[in-house]
Every structure is written in structure tokens, then in C-alpha cells.
Amino acid sequence: MERPSLVRIFAAFLRLGLTAFGGPAMVPYIRAMAVDRKGWLSESAFRLGMAVCQLIPGATAMQMAAWVGLRSRGGPGALAAYLGFGLPAFALMAILSMLYFSAGDVPVLTAAFSGLQLVVVALILHAAVNFSRRYLDGLAAELLACVAGIWLGLRGNPILALVTVCLLSVIVFRREHGQPVTEHAGPVVGRPLLSAFVYLAGLGAILGALFVADRRLFDLGALMVKIDCFAFGGGYVSIPLMLHEMVEVRGWLTNGQFMDGIALGQVTPGPIVMTGTFVGYVVAGVAGAVVATVTVFAPSLIFLCAAMPFADRLIASPVARRVLRGSLISLVGLMAAVAARFLLAVDWNPMAALVAGGAFLALRLGADILWVVLAGAALSAFLL
Template sequence: MTNKKYTLKDITLYFLKLGTWGFGGPVALVGYMHRDLVEEKQWLTEEEYKEGVALAQLAPGPLAAQLGIYIGFVHYGLLGATLAGLAFVLPSFIMVVTLGVVYQLYSGLPWMREIFYGVGAAVIGIISISAYKLTLKSVGKVNLADIKDNWLLWIFYLIAVVVTVITQQEEVVLFIGCGLLYMVIKAPPAWIKKPNTLPVLFFTSAGFWNYSKETLEEIGLFFLKAGAFVFGSGLAIVPFLHAGVVNDHHWLNENQFVDAVAVAMVTPGPVVITVGFIGYLVNGFPGAGVAALATFLPCFLFTVILAPYFKKIAKNSSIKAFVDGITAAVIGALVASVIVIATRSIVDVPTALIALASGLILIYVKKVTEPQLIAFAAILGIIIKNIL
């Protein structure tokens, strides 16, 4: 473990800011953490960051939130994990509950689709750049020398891209398989070399306070299941939420569910915070609180329980190879998430141009920040939809 280069207050304030201004969903958020904490501030080493990504992908729940919890844990244990997780999730939770109040008061958010028209396209540009940078850092540069040296990682990466695009969900079995295969090839552990040795595996307005106790219990159980059994990013949890919220429980109709996803995309922080908006529409503020708590609690518990063991064994060469293999597949899946989201957000020439311009601006205009870009895209979306 490296020496502490930051205080508990520093890391908590960082995640509070990231939760307030971090647009773009899991791909962008994971990229921001790498850029800010590994490259610029150097609070974490590349190895610690990779360990966090691998553990976050192996445990169920939202990827970005788990990585944030793990980063809080690295130097400050349970208290750091708790404060980082709360600071990361709280701003977006407050925002979606506020939007839920507005939604209930004004019977829907037709203007939200106009905003999402521009914002959704800009988000594609933002997360494309983040995914590209993560690819260079975790898999290698796109040149013959690096591809030759890391050819197996590139194969894992490409397989994950193809599988995720086709299935539109992230396959944890694929990630584990890539990790195990890379470990066996690059740094086989002693128990493989010696078959007789057994391995040890560590595996106050419209309806604000109105709620039904019975429905609250149903919400708690459903979102606890969502948090405990859905792996990967917000992309993975959305189909699960749709099946339960719209088809099984009939809590929301199709339009309301689309609005809920739009709210998650135009607010900063983890995309899965849409559960707070859904919970509010179904059962007021108590529903929002229970839905958010039930969704994030499993990933918090998994992370803080597994992290101490994961950190102790992560320095082993075999485990490092396992982590490298998983990381390559995870980054491939995140890149595929960009492709899948792009097919839904890039719907015509204007959205394609907004996405392209957003990516180019982030590369060449250093003074422009992601929140400024999102705000401009929202205004542009409203103008285009009302004029055209």
C-alpha cells in the first residue's frame, strides 16, 4: 500500500464533487476517476485502480459506485468506503427526487426528452473519449508493437466488445474466464503446477410523504434483488428494472419508465440512481429512499467484505495476471456499452454532429469541462427540437 497522499476529507469532497458534476454514466465516471486520482492527483497507483475495477466488476451492483466505494476503502477502510459511497450517490439522489416532485406536480416531463435529445448525443462523445483513454491505459496502445506484446488482452477486449453488443448485457462469467485463462498462461499459480495442492479461493409536495407500507416492502425486496444479482453498469440494470417495474409490478407505464431513464442520463452521478426517481413515483420519498438504499447496500457490503482479502492477495503474480485479464474484458464491455447507448441516442444527423463535436471539443479545447458541455448540449437540444 502506498503512503496516504490525501486526507479522508479530501477523498470525500472529491466524490461529492464527482457525484454533483460527473455526467456521462459508468464509462465516463470510471474514466474520470482514473484521470483525476491516478494520472493527475496520483492518490492511487495504477495497480490499486485496476484492483478496484476488477473487484467492482466481480461483485454485483453498479460499477461506478462500487469503484468509488473501493477507492474510499484503499487507505481509509470502512469509514472511507462509507463516506466515499455516500458522497458519490447523495447529490444525484437529491436531484432525481427533486425531479420526481416536479414530475408529479406537472404530470410528466415532455421537456425532458427535448433536453435528452441533445444531452444524450453529447454523452456519447464524452464516454467515447473516456473509453478510448481506458483502452490505452488498461489494454495497450493501438500500434503493432503493443498489440504484439498484449495480443491475448486484445483478444479478450474484442471478444467482450462483440459479446456485450450482441447480448446488450455484461457477462460476468466471461470476465472471470478471461481472468483465469490469462492467469494460467502468464503466471500459473503453484496449485496448478502441483496438482496435489488444493487452492484456497476467496470468492412536502405532491405525494412526498404518501406511501403504502405493503408497497414499500415490495419496493425494498425488488430493488435489493436488483442490487444483489445484476452485475455491471447501469446498462445492465435497466432491462432488469424494466421487466420488474413495468411488466411484473405495473408500477410505471412505458412513458414513465423512459422518462426515468432520461432523468438518470441528464443528472450527474451513477446512472442507476434512476431507482430513486422510480421509487419516488411509486411510493413518494420513502419509496425513493428504500429503493436507493436497497440497490446500493449489496454492492457496499460485497465491496467492503471482499476488499481486505482482495488487497492482500492482489500482489501475487498469478492474481495480477487474473486482474489484467478481467480488466481487458471489462474495458471491452464498457466500450461495447458506448456502442449500445449510441444506437439509442444517435438518431439523426444533428445528434451525430453533437456527439462528434463533443468528443472533439474535449480533445482540443482543454478549458471546456464536461458540465459546461452537457449544459450547452441541453440548450441545443431544446432549440433543435422546437425549430426543426
């Protein structure tokens, strides 16, 4: 396998990051670049990474970018890939956040964002339907999903629901087995455990400095760290966690603002977790956007580096597979509850119902999310 320079890794993922729409849908493009065209990883090493990234918290596409860098050049390579892949989404999201709050009450823009909220309702419903079909394969799974959804609907802490469902899944799905490794993925590159320790120390230093300098930024950063640590099953898990913590508990955003943040995240490349950049900007301007972005992505990078030496054992663990299944089941219930909250938050009228229904139908028919979002905003600017 070729050993690329850190600059090449950063540049390759920066190019991918500029068009990284669709979150997990970018994984095949990462594979094509790293395995087929550049030969940085073997097919077996890439498949091992996919299995590991499913078992640890974080946004899948971001983690797979970091995995390629990690297998190619160790911890520094993981950081180079992570930064390159995420930088375009952060920059665009930060710019859009500034424009969102500087636009004022321009009627056309107000109508467009009202339409974007309708598209977000359709998007969350669409995701909830997809997740339910994929992960609810029996009565036990359906009941556990209902427990999580009802709990969040009653304004309960979604992290408590997530942990409870995961623990119950270890018992309920005791026939679930691990995924044995049948191919050799190659030697471990560099010293990933040392990199994990260095990145953990760096994150601790950032939070420590914020604690001394600005308690509000510290609270924001610590909260984002907690959200990422519990985002098992991909970036969508972060949505109910952010909704609960930012809107319900702290009141940093309104329901409408949070929905607008999700919508802006859909017209920028990168994972849906990039909504954290918008949230950070709402809380503390540009500094808040930077702090929120760093802290909502740092833990999953640390987890990935720490897990790499134990990857074979991790994916072969039946307990880990059951915990993952519990997380995905709870995600269905949590997303359904979020959809219900958003449905109640919208000011409905016949035209709004038409926009939301059309967006949902387009998504169910397989239309690209980006085009659905842009079309919804354009139509709403003229119709609402």
C-alpha cells in the same frame, strides 16, 4: 499519516460530492484532497486502491471515496466518505425526479426532454466508441464484444452475456498477468472484514424488512443489489443491466423514461449509477428512490471492505485481471447494443438529427458532458 475524525471525512467528501460531475473524472480530485492536501493516505496506498477498485464491481469514484475513508478510519470511515460523496447527487436526483413527473405536458419541457434523449444517444455512442478503442485490442476481443452485443440485441439477459464473456476471457487471455505490488501501502486500518459483515447484515435486514412490509420495494431492492454485484468495470455496466431488467423484463419504465433518467443523471453530480434513484422514484416514489439508491450502492461498499485485507493478492491474481478484461470487453458490446436500442427509440427528423449529431461531435472534441447536456436541452426547447 493523519487519522481524521469521521465528521471531517464526511464533510470533506460532502464538499467534493457537490461538484462531482464526470464520474471517474473525479478520482484525481479525490487524490489531490486525500494525498496532497490532507495527507490522509500515501501515494502508494491510493494507487493500491485504484487497482482494487478496478477489479471489484461498482462505480469507481464512489469506491475511491470509500477507499480513502477505509484506509483512514476503517469501515466507519468508508461509510462516512461514501455517504458524504453520494448524498448531494442523491438529493438533487430525487428533486429532479419529482419535478420531472410533476411538470406535466408543458410543451417547452417536453421538447427539452426530447432533446435530452438525443443527447443520451450521443453520449452512449460516444462511450461505446471510447470503450472500443481502449479495450478491443485484437480479433478475440472484438468477437467476444460482438457476442455480448448481439445477445443483448436479441433481448437476452446481459448478466448471462457478462458472465460468459468473463469465463471465456479466463481461457482466451491466459497470457494476461496480474499486477505485482512493488510499494508498501501501509498497515490495514481497523477491522474491514468485520465492517463488511456488519454492512452485509444491515443490507440483509433492510431487504428482510422490505420483504415483509412491501414486496414491490423488496423486488426493487433485490434487483438493484443484483445489478451492482455485476457492475464490473465501472458504473456504465449498470446501464444495459437496468435497461434489460427495468424496461424489457418488468416494464417499470418506457425507453423514453429510462433515457430521461440517464440524462438527469448527467446534470447531477455523482456516478451514472445514480440513475437508479430515478428508477426507484418511478417505481415507488420517494421510498423507492431511497431503497434503490441504498441497494444499488451497498454491495460495492461491502466488496471493498471485504477485499481490503487481500488487496495485494487480488491485484496480483492473473485470473482476476482476465475476468476484469472480459467485463470491459463485454461492456463494449453491451453499450453498442444499448446505443442501437436508443437510436431506434427516438423519433427522428432533420432537427433531431442535427441536435444528436452536434452533441456527438462536441463530445468527441472533448466538451464537458454537463455543458453538452444543458446545451442540448436548451436548443431542443426552442427547436423541437
